[in-house]
Amino acid sequence: MKTIMKLALAIALVLSFTNAEAAVTLNGAGATFPYPVYSAWAFDYNKITGVQLNYQSIGSGGGQRQITERTVDFGASDDPLKPEQLQKDKLLQFPAVIGGVVPVANVENVQPGQMKLDSDTLCKIFLGEIKSWSDESIRKMNPGLKLPQGEITVVYRSDGSGTTAIFTHYLAETCPAWKDKVGAGKAVKFPVGIGGKGNEGVANYVKRTPNSIGYVEFAYAKQNKLDYTQLKNKAGNFVVPGFESFEDAAESGDFDPKKDFYLWLTNAPGKGSWPIAGATFILLAKEKADVNKNIVKFFDWAFKNGDNKAKELTYVPLPKSLKDKIRAYWKANGLQ
Amino acid sequence: MTREQLRKTEGVIAMSLSTLAALIGLFWLVFILGDVLVHGIKALNLSLFINDPAPAGVEGGGLRNAFIGQLMITIFATLIGVPVGVLGGTFLAEYARGRKIARIISVLSDIMVSVPSIVIGTFIYAILVRQIGHFSGWAGAIALSIIMIPVVLRTTEDMLTLVPWTLREAAFALGAPYYKVIIQIVYRGAATGILTGILLSIARVAGETAPLLFTSFNNSFFSTNMNGPISSLTVTIFQYAMGPYDDWHAQAWAASLMITIFILFLTLLGRFIIKWRYKG
Amino acid sequence: MAILSKKNPIDLLFSVITAIASFSVIIFIIGILFVLIKESSLSIGKFGIIKFLTSTDWDPVKESFGALTNIYGTLLTTFLSLIIAIPVAIGIAIFITEISPNFLKGPIGIAIELLAAIPSIIYGMWGLFTLSPVMSNHVEPFLKKITAGIPFVEILFRGTPMGIDILTASVILSIMIIPFTASISRDSFNLTPSVVKESAYAIGATKWEVIKNIVIPYSKLGVFGGIVLSLGRALGETMAIAFVLGNNHRITTSLLDAAATITVTLANEFAEADKDIYLSSLFYLALVLFVMSFITLAIAKFFLLKAERKYSR
Numbered sequence: 001m002k003t004i005m006k007l008a009l010a011i012a013l014v015l016s017f018t019n020a021e022a023a024v025t026l027n028g029a030g031a032t033f034p035y036p037v038y039s040a041w042a043f044d045y046n047k048i049t050g051v052q053l054n055y056q057s058i059g060s061g062g063g064q065r066q067i068t069e070r071t072v073d074f075g076a077s078d079d080p081l082k083p084e085q086l087q088k089d090k091l092l093q094f095p096a097v098i099g100g101v102v103p104v105a106n107v108e109n110v111q112p113g114q115m116k117l118d119s120d121t122l123c124k125i126f127l128g129e130i131k132s133w134s135d136e137s138i139r140k141m142n143p144g145l146k147l148p149q150g151e152i153t154v155v156y157r158s159d160g161s162g163t164t165a166i167f168t169h170y171l172a173e174t175c176p177a178w179k180d181k182v183g184a185g186k187a188v189k190f191p192v193g194i195g196g197k198g199n200e201g202v203a204n205y206v207k208r209t210p211n212s213i214g215y216v217e218f219a220y221a222k223q224n225k226l227d228y229t230q231l232k233n234k235a236g237n238f239v240v241p242g243f244e245s246f247e248d249a250a251e252s253g254d255f256d257p258k259k260d261f262y263l264w265l266t267n268a269p270g271k272g273s274w275p276i277a278g279a280t281f282i283l284l285a286k287e288k289a290d291v292n293k294n295i296v297k298f299f300d301w302a303f304k305n306g307d308n309k310a311k312e313l314t315y316v317p318l319p320k321s322l323k324d325k326i327r328a329y330w331k332a333n334g335l336q
Numbered sequence: 337m338t339r340e341q342l343r344k345t346e347g348v349i350a351m352s353l354s355t356l357a358a359l360i361g362l363f364w365l366v367f368i369l370g371d372v373l374v375h376g377i378k379a380l381n382l383s384l385f386i387n388d389p390a391p392a393g394v395e396g397g398g399l400r401n402a403f404i405g406q407l408m409i410t411i412f413a414t415l416i417g418v419p420v421g422v423l424g425g426t427f428l429a430e431y432a433r434g435r436k437i438a439r440i441i442s443v444l445s446d447i448m449v450s451v452p453s454i455v456i457g458t459f460i461y462a463i464l465v466r467q468i469g470h471f472s473g474w475a476g477a478i479a480l481s482i483i484m485i486p487v488v489l490r491t492t493e494d495m496l497t498l499v500p501w502t503l504r505e506a507a508f509a510l511g512a513p514y515y516k517v518i519i520q521i522v523y524r525g526a527a528t529g530i531l532t533g534i535l536l537s538i539a540r541v542a543g544e545t546a547p548l549l550f551t552s553f554n555n556s557f558f559s560t561n562m563n564g565p566i567s568s569l570t571v572t573i574f575q576y577a578m579g580p581y582d583d584w585h586a587q588a589w590a591a592s593l594m595i596t597i598f599i600l601f602l603t604l605l606g607r608f609i610i611k612w613r614y615k616g
Numbered sequence: 617m618a619i620l621s622k623k624n625p626i627d628l629l630f631s632v633i634t635a636i637a638s639f640s641v642i643i644f645i646i647g648i649l650f651v652l653i654k655e656s657s658l659s660i661g662k663f664g665i666i667k668f669l670t671s672t673d674w675d676p677v678k679e680s681f682g683a684l685t686n687i688y689g690t691l692l693t694t695f696l697s698l699i700i701a702i703p704v705a706i707g708i709a710i711f712i713t714e715i716s717p718n719f720l721k722g723p724i725g726i727a728i729e730l731l732a733a734i735p736s737i738i739y740g741m742w743g744l745f746t747l748s749p750v751m752s753n754h755v756e757p758f759l760k761k762i763t764a765g766i767p768f769v770e771i772l773f774r775g776t777p778m779g780i781d782i783l784t785a786s787v788i789l790s791i792m793i794i795p796f797t798a799s800i801s802r803d804s805f806n807l808t809p810s811v812v813k814e815s816a817y818a819i820g821a822t823k824w825e826v827i828k829n830i831v832i833p834y835s836k837l838g839v840f841g842g843i844v845l846s847l848g849r850a851l852g853e854t855m856a857i858a859f860v861l862g863n864n865h866r867i868t869t870s871l872l873d874a875a876a877t878i879t880v881t882l883a884n885e886f887a888e889a890d891k892d893i894y895l896s897s898l899f900y901l902a903l904v905l906f907v908m909s910f911i912t913l914a915i916a917k918f919f920l921l922k923a924e925r926k927y928s929r
Contacts, residue, residue, distance in 0.1 A: 025557070025559065025561070025564055027470065027471070027555075027564065027565055029553075029887075035392055036391070036392045036393050039391040039392045039556060040391040040392070040394070042391070042556070043390070043391040043394075046557065052555075052557040052559070054554075054555045054556050054557055054559075054565060055556065056553060056554050056555075056556070056565075058887045058888055059887075059888040060890075061676075061888040061889060061890040061894075062887045062888035062889075062890075064890045065887070065888065065889055065890045065895065066887070068890075069466055070469050070470075071465055071466065071469060071470050071471055072470070072471070150776070151775075151776045153776055153778060158862075158863035158884045158885075159884050159885060159888045161888075182677075183677045183678070184677070185676060185677035186676070186890065187676040187677070187885070187888075188675075188676070188677045189673075189674065189675040189676075189677065189678075189865065193864070193874075194778065194780055194862035194863075194864055194874035195862055195863035195864060195874065195884075196578070196862075197578050197858075197863070197884055198578060198579075199580075200575075200578050200579040200580045201578045203580035204578060204579070204580050205780065205862075207580070208748075208749070208779075209752075209778050209780070211776070219393075220580055223393050223580065223581070224580045224581075313393075343822055343825065344822065346822075346824060347822040347823055347824035347825065350710075350824040350827070350828075351715055351823065351824060353707055354707040354708075354710040354711040354714075354715055355707075355711055355715060356707065357703065357704045357705075357706075357707020357708050357710075357711060358707065358708050358711040358712070358716070358724060360704050360707075361704065361708050361724075361727070361728050361731065361794055361798070362724070362727055362728075364731060364791045364794075365727055365728075365730060365731050367746075368731075368734060368738070368739070368742050368791075369730075369734075371742055371746050372738060372742065375745075419637075420637045420640055421637075422637075423633055423634045423637035423638070424634065424637035424638035424639075424640060424641065425638070426634045426637075427631070427634035427635050427637060427638040428638055430634070431631045431634060431635065432635070432638070440642075441638050441639070441641055441642060443914075443917055443921075444641050444642060444645060445641050446913075446917055447645075447910060447913040447914060447917060448641055448644065448645065450845070450848050450849055450852070450909070450913050451648075451852065451906065451909060451910065451913070452851065452852025452853075452854065452879060452905055452906070452909055453852070453854070454852070454854045454879050454882050454883060454902070454905075455648065455652075455852070455902050455905060455906045455909075456648070457886075458652070458882065458886060458898075458899060458902045459647070459648045459651055459652065461886075462651050462652075462655050462899070463647075463651055482644055485640060485641065485644075486641055489637075489638065489641065513624040513626065513627045514624075514627050514630075514631070515624070515626055515627045515630035515631070518630070539733055542735070543734075543735020543736070543737060543738070544735070545735070545736070545737045545854075545855045546736075546854040546855055546879070546883060549883060549886070549887065550886055550887050570735065570737050570855075573737050573741060574737060574740075574855065574858075577740070577741045577744060577745070577859065578859070585745070588741060589741070592737070592738050592741055595735060595738070596734060596735070596738055599733055599734070599735060600730060600733060600734075603729070603730060603733040604726070604730075607726055607729075611722075
């Protein structure tokens with residue numbers, strides 16, 4: 001027995017010291033929405049610099065909580081914090097990338113992008129008022145589709161999520177009944193449906209459950225070949241989610257460094273704008289000056305070299321003017 | 337039907353149902369293990385053990401970081417949990433033998449064994465992660481060791497109690513102090529039993545996920561730094577199984593297979609040692 | 617022996633060290649209780665005890681939290697799993713003690729105990745990828761069909777069979793607790809004095825009559841203790857059901873609906889709660905769970921000790 005213990009101790013000690021050469025490690029956690037692009041950037045950045053940027057997707061609520069508790073080096077959230085809140089928790093905030101949330105449905109014989117919905121039907125489905133895909137209002141919008149009778153299963157995010165924040169922000173903005181009964185936020189009390197953890201969890205449940213509808217970040221829908229729907233935007237046009245329609249929405253946004261870039265991009269007015277777009281934000285603890293410099297270095301690198309990777313994953317890189325504003329913001333706060 | 341026949345028929349039915357119950361139990365075991373085996377073997381490859389994870393959604397990569405992380409957390413949990421458990425059990429079986437306090441601690445340990453492990457995770461988050469300011473492998477190892485201590489403590493107590501009292505008296509007669517008697521005679525007599533308890537307690541914690549979620553957290557890179565977040569197989573399985581990528585699912589199955597083999601091996605080893613040692 | 621030996625300084629040191637080690641268990645229990653109460657004090661202050669336990673609200677937007685939906689989910693899945701597991705577990709115990717040929721007793725006993733050794737995360741994965749589709753495609757439609765038209769029972773199987781629901785979670789839980797009930801029942805059965813059994817056989821009783829009229833009444837305390845212990849286990853199970861429960865904070869009557877248990881809520885929301893009152897309410901939930909399972913396990917222990925005393929007499 002003693003020898004086993006000694007052996008275990010030896011292995012453990014060897015393991016704990018092999019990391020002596022370890023480079024800088026940066027721990028971040030938060031939004032699942034930008035997880036694919038952050039992990040891709042971190043992977044490439046690690047190859048070039050050796051810096052390990054460990055990003056864990058635990059949800060935007062988690063990103064805010066953990067950076068407020070200072071248990072991570074940076075937080076990430078799709079749900080921007082108001083300047084007052086940032087002031088109170090001594091945080092800094094800047095956007096990193098823009099993307100879109102899309103409704104995804106699992107309906108037999110319907111291909112991605114075929115189904116058309118507007119904010120009213122979407123709202124009623126998620127309120128549980130429209131119970132079947134063959135409902136009058138859905139059929140009217142989709143004369144060409146053969147829609148099944150089966151009951152709709154709503155899938156929502158069970159964790160505190162910026163994707164939910166963007167989605168419910170959109171519903172609350174366009175649908176008064178939603179605003180009254182449910183409201184907007186990272187975790188709301190959904191009237192019907194089942195909850196999946198993370199974009200992954202929702203994508204997974206939708207994939208597995210016939211006649212279901214959920215909402216995920218577009219990259220997840222695309223990678224999983226889920227049937228995303230078209231949506232009618234503020235200008236009254238049906239738009240297909242994708243790079244162009246997200247970019248269109250992004251261009252309408254006026255991010256203000258004085259407000260720590262606090263801004264929603266939902267229900268954008270542009271003709272071709274996707275109505276459920278949003279920026280995703282990075283949160284830094286003001287007092288962690290050294291760590292912040294390393295994190296800023298990473299995002300500076302990503303802003304310079306990461307645009308193609310982001311586009312590949314159907315995120316919209318920030319416009320050049322916004323990147324400049326962010327760099328000025330970093331300087332103003334002594335991070336660069 | 338006569339009364340006699342009725343009695344016999346009732347007996348046959350009851351016996352058949354019991355046999356059926358045993359078959360149901362075996363069916364679940366075969367179903368679950370078979371399923372893990374079939375899915376797991378398909379996904380096993382060398383890359384799984386020698387590479388670190390690829391970025392989300394990119395095929396390939398491996399779980400080297402999670403294998404090593406799991407190993408480290410488990411080893412450190414054992415290094416903390418076993419000494420405390422063995423010493424604690426010694427107190428109950430030796431110094432406090434027959435006293436009320438020994439009864440109380442013994443019963444409380446039995447209860448602690450079954451306390452929801454997720455509660456222990458929240459406890460460690462509150463007292464360690466938040467106070468120190470970051471997730472860490474240490475927090476995970478300590479959470480696991482808290483689950484481990486009562487298991488080891490109870491087995492040690494039972495095994496030491498089995499060592500005949502006369503053996504101690506013989507040593508006392510030679511003038512040996514109690515601690516020497518315990519270390520040189522009692523421990524020796526109960527060694528196999530204690531070892532079994534340790535093996536089973538490792539098997540118990542090696543598959544734990546809930547206490548690691550908010551303590552050792554997760555890490556997408558290879559890290560052996562116990563002061564920072566560290567990856568573990570179980571948390572990775574949770575993340576990957578919930579994830580949308582087929583490649584992730586395959587790797588989660590392979591990881592499940594490895595961890596199941598490891599734990600079942602420990603459990604069987606423990607059983608055989610008991611059987612071999614305490615048969616007569 | 618004296619608790620702390622005074623004759624020899626090393627012996628004194630050793631006895632003190634062992635005493636500290638064993639008191640760590642008490643320290644953990646008190647520590648957990650204390651920390652959970654302290655962390656949840658914000659929520660206790662805002663919602664009180666009765667209101668928190670009886671409110672079905674779990675609404676992070678309006679910052680209004682109540683535990684009832686979680687407690688309901690926990691109790692429902694636990695009891696359902698017990699109903700499924702108990703007959704099977706007792707059947708297994710009867711098989712091993714009374715029916716099985718001797719050379720099979722060991723292997724079957726070990727096989728059943730291996731069920732208990734499989735980590736819960738494996739149960740969870742298997743449940744999500746393998747059991748859940750079987751439930752939604754075959755078992756649940758079948759149950760719906762045979763219960764259709766039966767008043768009250770029908771309500772239990774309303775809704776679309778999705779496989780991610782209370783029923784699937786309960787089946788998984790039942791498989792996990794079978795070994796606990798089975799092995800304790802087996803041990804209790806084995807303790808029935810063979811003299812009593814043999815005299816029953818001598819007056820012409822069948823095997824089943826001996827089990828029914830002698831073994832089970834004799835060992836019922838132990839069996840009951842085993843069942844309560846399983847209940848305590850099932851209350852705290854997390855990973856096995858986190859995949860298949862759907863985290864739904866509503867009280868539903870259909871077993872085909874998603875639900876939330878305290879454990880699943882903690883696993884899903886703990887690291888993510890943003891507001892202080894939200895996190896505090898989660899700690900409050902953990903406290904409720906800790907107290908619930910502690911009491912249950914203490915009751916189980918009480919019966920098992922009582923049984924032990926009875927048999928050793």
